[in-house]
Amino acid sequence: MSQDALAAPDKGGGLFDVLRRRDLLRLIVRKELKVRYRSSVLGLLWSYVKPGVQFVVFYFALGVFLGLNKQPNFVIYMFSGIILVNYFSEAFGQATRSVVANAALVKKIYLPRELFPVASVWVAIVHFLPQMLILLVACFFFGWTPTIPQLIGAAGAFVIVTMLSLGLGLFFAAANVLFRDSENIVDLMLMMATWFSPVLYAWYLVRDTLGETFYFFYQLNPMTIAVELFHAAFWSPTSAVRLAPEGARLPENLLSLWLPVGLLISLLILAVGQSAFRRLEGRFAQEL
Amino acid sequence: MGSEAIVVENVSKRFNLRHTRSLKETVVWLLKGRRGDLSSTFMALDGVDINVEVGESVALLGLNGSGKSTLLKLISGVMTTDSGTVRTRGKVAGLIEVGAGFHPDLTGRENVFLNGVILGMTEKETAERFDAIVEFSEIGKFIDTEVKFYSSGMFLRLAFAVAVHTNPDVFLIDEILSVGDEPFQKKCLARVQELRDSGCTLVVVSHDLDMVSKVCDRGVVLRQGKKVADGPIGEAVSLLREG
Numbered sequence A: 001m002s003q004d005a006l007a008a009p010d011k012g013g014g015l016f017d018v019l020r021r022r023d024l025l026r027l028i029v030r031k032e033l034k035v036r037y038r039s040s041v042l043g044l045l046w047s048y049v050k051p052g053v054q055f056v057v058f059y060f061a062l063g064v065f066l067g068l069n070k071q072p073n074f075v076i077y078m079f080s081g082i083i084l085v086n087y088f089s090e091a092f093g094q095a096t097r098s099v100v101a102n103a104a105l106v107k108k109i110y111l112p113r114e115l116f117p118v119a120s121v122w123v124a125i126v127h128f129l130p131q132m133l134i135l136l137v138a139c140f141f142f143g144w145t146p147t148i149p150q151l152i153g154a155a156g157a158f159v160i161v162t163m164l165s166l167g168l169g170l171f172f173a174a175a176n177v178l179f180r181d182s183e184n185i186v187d188l189m190l191m192m193a194t195w196f197s198p199v200l201y202a203w204y205l206v207r208d209t210l211g212e213t214f215y216f217f218y219q220l221n222p223m224t225i226a227v228e229l230f231h232a233a234f235w236s237p238t239s240a241v242r243l244a245p246e247g248a249r250l251p252e253n254l255l256s257l258w259l260p261v262g263l264l265i266s267l268l269i270l271a272v273g274q275s276a277f278r279r280l281e282g283r284f285a286q287e288l
Numbered sequence B: 001m002g003s004e005a006i007v008v009e010n011v012s013k014r015f016n017l018r019h020t021r022s023l024k025e026t027v028v029w030l031l032k033g034r035r036g037d038l039s040s041t042f043m044a045l046d047g048v049d050i051n052v053e054v055g056e057s058v059a060l061l062g063l064n065g066s067g068k069s070t071l072l073k074l075i076s077g078v079m080t081t082d083s084g085t086v087r088t089r090g091k092v093a094g095l096i097e098v099g100a101g102f103h104p105d106l107t108g109r110e111n112v113f114l115n116g117v118i119l120g121m122t123e124k125e126t127a128e129r130f131d132a133i134v135e136f137s138e139i140g141k142f143i144d145t146e147v148k149f150y151s152s153g154m155f156l157r158l159a160f161a162v163a164v165h166t167n168p169d170v171f172l173i174d175e176i177l178s179v180g181d182e183p184f185q186k187k188c189l190a191r192v193q194e195l196r197d198s199g200c201t202l203v204v205v206s207h208d209l210d211m212v213s214k215v216c217d218r219g220v221v222l223r224q225g226k227k228v229a230d231g232p233i234g235e236a237v238s239l240l241r242e243g
């Protein structure tokens, strides 16, 4: 027989428990993807088709038709920001719904409950990679010559968005068990996310029209920092931007100051989200 | 080192009777300085003590709503106690309901793997036991069909087959021995007896008193959240039959 000691059943190692049960995480992710693309001919190919079409629509509808293509490589500027926001929206939105969606399991079998938000973020990454690939292909087409620090900045942006969406996702997933209002609050937040970072406009418009103080707080938003890091890595090293008279106008100290600030803030949000999740976790099974 | 597999000490569990309070109601309640009770509560378990030795098989009996499923959920860790402690030794498999982790859109094969890992096996162990699981369930050629096309009996067979092949140290069974048709029920019963004879600790909840008499040596009777009897299975069953 087992030589284990008597122990309380709920060990609750939080996110570390998820690491210990990687097998299960992988199977849950696979299940999510299978279920999402059940009886679909193209399956995961859809995650290439959708951003591909999005790119073409931006180029023609906004660029040619609205004349935004006069800005150098406007379409790269927009697309690199949009895919980060897409990633954030899917990761955060799905993570928020994940615990309630898996109520049957949560109520009946003990699993580290963090598994569900983490799996949602993972699925979002699986959908993010094809968009990233389309961005890269487009970048090469527009004469892309990045430097190493710019690429490190892009990797940092990915880490920022991942920690941010997981942290917020953990917090709102737990809140969602108690109040289903959370889903709607999150939808509102996601609706605004595109406008609280410089995705569809340039960052200096915020500084010039709303002033330095407002801009400082605007700049503290980790999503803003991440989007700007993506602009720095993918848009500014394309040839038309490098050759443009005003060059790539990017916020100062992006890599030296704002990257660490963004990492720190999103890490803090992750810690808060995780601890809120753990405090409410004990009530999940009886409230669902 | 003692030889208890499960120690339940003075455990109480209280539930809210009204879950559907809105955010608005809660905010108002908080603003009023948490005055008054937001929702009335109800004691589902009230100071329950149970010690189960390693290798023992215990039946948990009681009328509907007496707190049996709640107690199993506390032991498996799905819910947490309000007061008192629960401790267990070794790997606990709680079968509060068969097929809880099954997804209708996955095939039988995919569900076996998913559920095996959910119930605490590794992917490799599940693969090793896969043939035994399919053979036990007698699902045969339907294993690669999506589970939503199974008859409800077939679904339960497969779910039960996965569960009884997980080899836990402590096995918590809630109302699942009555799945399937008569021959399959006999097979389930035989499998559970085999688990018991191999030294596995069992806690069985069931309303089928003849069946529990065959599987368990000891019976615990709950009434409205309190333990009212704990002794040889025969006595517990006759207490319940007399009402």
Ligand SMILES: Nc1ncnc2c1ncn2[C@@H]1O[C@H](COP(=O)(O)OP(=O)(O)OP(=O)(O)O)[C@@H](O)[C@H]1O
Binding pocket: A285, A286, A287, B015, B016, B017, B044, B062, B063, B064, B065, B066, B067, B068, B069, B070, B071
């Ligand atoms: N999550 C919950 N929230 C509120 N009340 C609950 C919750 N879960 C159980 N209860 C209540 O606790 C009591 C005990 O429920 P439990 O499921 O443990 O009964 P049981 O002994 O398993 O009954 P049965 O024989 O019908 O399965 C019931 O009155 C039930 O309404």
Ligand SMILES: [Mg+2]
Binding pocket: B068, B069, B070, B174
């Ligand atoms: Mg019950």
